[in-house]
Every structure is written in C-alpha cells, then in structure tokens.
Amino acid sequence: MNISKSFQRTILTGLFMPMSLFILGVYNGVMQTLYRAGVLQQEAVAGINYYQGLTMHGVINAIVLTTFFAVVFGHVIMGHYLKKEPPKWSYKTSMILMVAGTLIDVVLMIMGKAQALYTFYAPLKNSPLFYVGTSLLIIGSWIAFFGWIATYKEWRKENPDTKMPIAVLATFVNFTMWVIASIPVAYESLVILLPWSAGWTEDINVPLTRMLFWMFGHPLVYFWLLPAYTAFYTILPKVSGGKLYSGNAARMAFLLFLILSTPVGVHHQFSEPVMEQGTKMWVSILTFAVSIPSFMTAFTVGASLEVAGRKRGAKGLLNWMTHLPWFDSKNYLFGYFICGLLLFIFGGLSGIVNASYALNQMVHNTGWVPGHFHMTVAGPTLLVILGMSIYMYSKVSGKKIKMLSIVTIVPYLWLIGTALLSHGLMAGGLMGEPRRTNLGMSYTNPSHELFNQYWVTSTTTTMVGGIMMGLAALLYFIAFFSTAFGKSTEQASVELPEAEELHEEKPIPLLHNMKPWIFVSILLTLITYIPSLKNVFKYSEPVKNKFEAESPVNTTKVDQKTKQISSENEKTK
Numbered sequence: 001m002n003i004s005k006s007f008q009r010t011i012l013t014g015l016f017m018p019m020s021l022f023i024l025g026v027y028n029g030v031m032q033t034l035y036r037a038g039v040l041q042q043e044a045v046a047g048i049n050y051y052q053g054l055t056m057h058g059v060i061n062a063i064v065l066t067t068f069f070a071v072v073f074g075h076v077i078m079g080h081y082l083k084k085e086p087p088k089w090s091y092k093t094s095m096i097l098m099v100a101g102t103l104i105d106v107v108l109m110i111m112g113k114a115q116a117l118y119t120f121y122a123p124l125k126n127s128p129l130f131y132v133g134t135s136l137l138i139i140g141s142w143i144a145f146f147g148w149i150a151t152y153k154e155w156r157k158e159n160p161d162t163k164m165p166i167a168v169l170a171t172f173v174n175f176t177m178w179v180i181a182s183i184p185v186a187y188e189s190l191v192i193l194l195p196w197s198a199g200w201t202e203d204i205n206v207p208l209t210r211m212l213f214w215m216f217g218h219p220l221v222y223f224w225l226l227p228a229y230t231a232f233y234t235i236l237p238k239v240s241g242g243k244l245y246s247g248n249a250a251r252m253a254f255l256l257f258l259i260l261s262t263p264v265g266v267h268h269q270f271s272e273p274v275m276e277q278g279t280k281m282w283v284s285i286l287t288f289a290v291s292i293p294s295f296m297t298a299f300t301v302g303a304s305l306e307v308a309g310r311k312r313g314a315k316g317l318l319n320w321m322t323h324l325p326w327f328d329s330k331n332y333l334f335g336y337f338i339c340g341l342l343l344f345i346f347g348g349l350s351g352i353v354n355a356s357y358a359l360n361q362m363v364h365n366t367g368w369v370p371g372h373f374h375m376t377v378a379g380p381t382l383l384v385i386l387g388m389s390i391y392m393y394s395k396v397s398g399k400k401i402k403m404l405s406i407v408t409i410v411p412y413l414w415l416i417g418t419a420l421l422s423h424g425l426m427a428g429g430l431m432g433e434p435r436r437t438n439l440g441m442s443y444t445n446p447s448h449e450l451f452n453q454y455w456v457t458s459t460t461t462t463m464v465g466g467i468m469m470g471l472a473a474l475l476y477f478i479a480f481f482s483t484a485f486g487k488s489t490e491q492a493s494v495e496l497p498e499a500e501e502l503h504e505e506k507p508i509p510l511l512h513n514m515k516p517w518i519f520v521s522i523l524l525t526l527i528t529y530i531p532s533l534k535n536v537f538k539y540s541e542p543v544k545n546k547f548e549a550e551s552p553v554n555t556t557k558v559d560q561k562t563k564q565i566s567s568e569n570e571k572t573k
Helices: 005-036 050-082 088-111 128-158 166-197 206-234 247-260 265-269 277-289 291-311 319-323 329-355 357-363 368-397 404-430 453-484 515-539 560-572
Strands: none
Touching (some): 005 088, 005 453, 050 206, 166 247, 166 515, 206 247, 206 265, 206 329, 206 368, 247 291, 277 291, 277 357, 291 329, 329 357, 329 368, 329 404, 368 404
C-alpha cells in the first residue's frame, strides 16, 4: 500500500528516534556488566554514575524503544491488512506527545535528575518533569490506539463478513491490555508522584505506589512480548517458507494473554508483608496459568516451522530443522525471529520459577531476575524489534538495506551474548548475587573487605555476554544508520510478509469477539486488586521523604539515638 508523506514521516520518526536513543541504552547496558564484574571499581564514569546509567538503560530499552516499536508496528499492521491509514489527527498527535515525553525524560536522566530506575520506586525520587514525560509517552500511545479503532470500524463497514486478521486482533489485544494496565501507573505518576516530587505533599505511601506500578509493570512484559508473538504467528511461517499451522490457536493464545496478563503484577510483591497469603496464592496460580498461551505459541509456531522444513524436502523426525533458511541473507528476518524464539523458550521456563511463592523468596532481588527477563526482553522482544525496524524502515523509506550480510549475522551474535549474560546473572543469583548493585565497589573488588570470590565467575560470564551483545548492537547500528542515510531508490510502501494458514479451520465465534474477553480481564483484575488495595491501606501508612532526585542515597540526617546505638556497637566489638 502506498502511503502519504505525513504518515511516512511519522513512521520513520517512530523508528529512527528510539533507535538513536538505543545507542545510549546499549552503552549503559555494557557499562553495567563492567561495574558488576569489577573491571570498573568507581562510582561513575564520564559523569554518569551507576544508578544513573542503569536508569537510562532500563527506561530507554524497556519503555521507550518498546513503546515506539509497538505503535509503529501497529501503524504498519493497520496499513497492510486494512489497506487504510489511521486518521491523521491520531498518528500525528500520538507521535508528537511520545517524542516530547521521551526527550523530557532523556534530558533529565542525562542531567542526573532521574535515577530511580525504570520502576521509579518511591521513596526514590525523580524530577517532577520525569513523571510528566512518562505520562506523555503513555498517553501518546493511547491516542494511536484510538485512531486504529476508528480505522477498523471503517474497514468493518466495508467488509462485514471478513474475519479480523490475526495481526490486527493481536494488536488490539495488546493495546487493550496496555490501556487497562497503564491507567494505574498514569494515576501514580500524575496524582501521587508528581505532587510529592514537586514538594506539594510531604508523605508517600510506598506499598501503594509499588502496587500501582506493578498493575502496569507486569502487563508491560507482555506489551513488550506480544508484537514479537504477532511476528512469530503471522510473519515467521512466511519467511521460513511454510504456513501457519493453526489460526485458531493463534487467536486463542492472544485472547488468553488479555485475561491472564493483567491481574498478576502482585507476584512482584511476594516479599512485601502487606500482602496476605490468600492473595499471594491466587496470583501465583494466575501466573502459572499465563504460561499456557506461551506454551501454545511455542508448539504452534514450532509446528509451522516443521511444515516449512518438510516443504523444503526434509525427512525423518528432526531433519526439518536443518532445512530452514538459517543464514540466508535474502531471508534475514528468519534469523532474528528464530534466535528470539530459542531465547524465548528458556526465558519462559525460567520465568515459571518466579511464579512459585517459595522459589521466589530465594531468587527475589538477586541477579536471577534480570537474567530471566533479559532472556525474554533482550531475546524475542528485542530481536524482533531489531529485525522488523530495519525491514520497516527500508520499505517505508524506499531505501535498500545496506550491509545485508552484517544484518544477517547480528541475531546469532546477539543470541550467544544474551545466553552468556543471562546465564551469568541467573547463576550468580542462585548464589545470592544482588541485582541493582555496583558490585565493583565492593563484592567483586579484591581489595575490599566484602570481596566475594564466588561471584567472580558469574559476573565475568555476564560481562563477556554483555560485551558480545554490545558488539552485535554496534554492527546493527552501522547497518541501520547506513540504510537510513542512504538514497531512496524504490517506491515507499507499507507492506509485511503475510503467512497463509495451513488449514481452513471452522470459525469459532468466541475467538472473533473481544468483548467477553475484555470483561473477564477487567473482572480478574478487580478480584485481584480490590483485596490487595485493602491490605495496602490496612497495613501501611505514608512516610516522609528521605531522597533527592539527584541521588538515590538516603539524605535524611542520622538522629542522635541512632548515633548512640552505633557508638555502643563499636565499643562492644
């Protein structure tokens, strides 16, 4: 489909800007591994301290890049499948708000006015403007979604008997979940954190703010992931040379995500005493249940790949794997998708550990947690973002991809790097290695009294993996920006590889109507969070501020009683 200049500029901006910021995100990610391995044994490098860099790494990679991609991918999906551009008011307003919000947050993070990581946990404090910027980014993504709804209604009037395409359903599921989940965090940012950070209120209820964040924070994981799943179901079978094994299974998986992903955020608060045992048990069950659509995806996409391999002449039980286009430069998207899918398997399996209340107690706040989510976020999520970003930029700009051989090998380097990094983090986590900690100033510094030799191997493995991921990213950046700054030689268009379904399956009405699923999603969310909120207000109370935006270190002066106790302790040693 040919596109207007305005729509073209919007899509290209939504790809170019976050990819440019991603350079900063990758750099700080590599720096984190150097700090943890003890290669860097200081508080800051080039004026950016550990927590400042970790905040930039998390916000840019996990919120900015993923949100922009989800919106741009949604634009392209609507254009390709519905053959219509979204309303101009929606995509232009959306992009303006998202760009403005992102620039505000990035400037504040560089200035050191935002160091509370991407979770912005109270009582850690960011600049008031940070919460404004974050809210603008979120609201901008909502507006894009509202535009797609208007576009779909027009399409439906013209095609009353046509099934909603799977990719369109997946996009609507993802953004419905996103809107439901992001309302609490928007409330937290604008109504609670902003006035508190600005000094208009003195107290902050920490458990309440954490709950509001995780009402958003865990569905956020699936907001990252579902565009990758969309690509696995609707693009991967095509680029592998096969067909989608079951369209009904794909629809079922996406709709199950809608009802099961929204109410499970409390499992991030298993260690908080304000949560009652019954609530924790309920959320644990739901968290185990959300693995069902992921298993469905693994088996359905795996079957689709087997179909592709056998179409290419494969015989025997597993020989079809060798007949897939592993290093085919003309089919480079396959490498990004298959490497992401392989990492997704291990990321999903390791995530089940976090669903168990008992096991969660052992790995909570250790390196295990970032090891797990790097398998999922840096795995299928990011690899699909990288592959599809350069693909969409090429198509929408009319520019041929430069250095195609480099583009082809990037996902395999990234796969090895991510596997090493995640293994190092998870292995260290099982030995008690803490997350969110500048280990180089203490635990991995041989000259420090807290030096722990058992964490040297795990942190070194993490560092090697991080450096390899950084190298893969560098190669990708060279190819992406060479393409972006090249000359247009083809007609600009919005198009996607579109997989056919292997079977003509009988339509199931429930899989073509989102309304009952939305109702169940909201119902399960209320069942989970109404008792949880009651517990928060019952067992917690607001506390005075102890932090400043410029530093995550507690700035409250030590009172005389504390000094006396410390003095007495010293005397007894």
